[in-house]
Amino acid sequence: FASTHPSGALTFRFLSDGIITRPGWVADITCLPVPPPNDLIVNAIDVDQFPQAYTDSAVRLQFATNELLNPQGCSIAGTNGVWYKFTATADGSAQASITTPSGASAVIFYSAPNENVSNETELTYTFGQTNQCGPGTSSTVATLAGQSYYLFVLNTGGQSDVVVDLSNTLGTNDNVIDGFxxxxxxxxxxxxxxxxxxxxxxxxxxxxxxxxxxxxxxxxxxxxxxxxxxxxxxxxxxxxxxxxxxxxxxxx
Known part of the structure; x- marks a missing residue:
């Protein structure tokens, strides 16, 4: 069953046909944890829409579901992480980190044709000494103006803040409108x-x-x-x- 209530609550009703009368009910119910909202790549959080640096607080990374497909150049199938995306408006660099690493951790940037990819195979690993295809708790990638990027974050042992800083890759001229x-x-x-x-x-x-x-x-x-x-x-x-x-x- 999947809950449609905002709280995630499920309501169970027990009915009897009255043929046999017995006191009470016994029910064994197992509830699966709810994955983070950006668990799927199609639901990646668009971090260039927010003032920088952006912090995604207390992300329940340990409850992310397994990736089924691989980007080009850096495989992640079988791991369970969450997704972020952005498009650089200036040449520069982007940084990301997990503040409370636990268990297996990884922070990996990929380039993308746009911010509307449908699955992981459309991504290409952006090689760099500070953007490793492997375990890690932080990453930095060089960015090009007009290029879109996706960020994959893995932390199997518990929840953590995820910090993404695009200060050096987003133009600063469009922050406010004079007279607005x-x-x-x-x-x-x-x-x-x-x-x-x-x-x-x-x-x-x-x-x-x-x-x-x-x-x-x-x-x-x-x-x-x-x-x-x-x-x-x-x-x-x-x-x-x-x-x-x-x-x-x-x-x-």
């Missing part, structure tokens, strides 16, 4: 946004990199209805006349 304002933050039901220039598009992501809202605006100001957003942190990406700004939001 928004309020209130923290927000409840409505977020007001305004800009000196025409706001073309607003996208809101949750902290897993999943797109929650995508609206074309076509005006210098508007209100966004955020009542249905769950309490927590979000990232808002705004496009205005060719400029892109990235802003943190908190929903009460």
């Amino acid at each position: 304002t928004f309020y209130p933050n923290p927000m409840n039901n409505v977020l007001n946004i305004s800009s000196k220039t025409n706001i073309e598009n607003v996208v809101i992501y949750n902290m897993l990199g999943q797109k929650i809202m995508d609206q074309n605006i076509g005006a210098t100001s508007t209100q966004l209805q955020v009542t249905d957003l769950a309490t927590g942190a979000y990232l808002m990406k705004v496009v205005s006349e060719g400029q892109t700004g990235t802003y943190r939001l908190i929903k009460r």
Whole structure:
């Protein structure tokens, strides 16, 4: 059985036809751990959507499921890890690390044709002395502007923070838009946004990199209805006349 409840809870109902009367019930139920949300490569967290350095906190890496396919140049089939992705906007380097290594650990970067690969065979191992195809707790890879990358992280012995730092590989000119304002933050039901220039598009992501809202605006100001957003942190990406700004939001 798979739970559809947000808490992951399962409800079991026991029914009797009444033919035999006996007191109580005996049930032996084994619950399997839930894998991390970025367990599958198609659900890789898009870390270039967040301010750097990005920390994925308390990832239950030990409950990731086994990889079935191999990238080119560095095999991982049979291991159980999680996935992250990004596209470099400048030549530089990217770093990643496990803060609490336990059991077998690995941190490996791969290059990709884009950020929408369907399986591991589309990836190519990016060879480097600081990006080893083997056990390790941290890795650094040289990046090229416009190139997409995927990061595989393995830690079989327990949960850990995973830190990915793209500070040296993402351009810094697109962080904010001059004259753009928004309020209130923290927000409840409505977020007001305004800009000196025409706001073309607003996208809101949750902290897993999943797109929650995508609206074309076509005006210098508007209100966004955020009542249905769950309490927590979000990232808002705004496009205005060719400029892109990235802003943190908190929903009460």
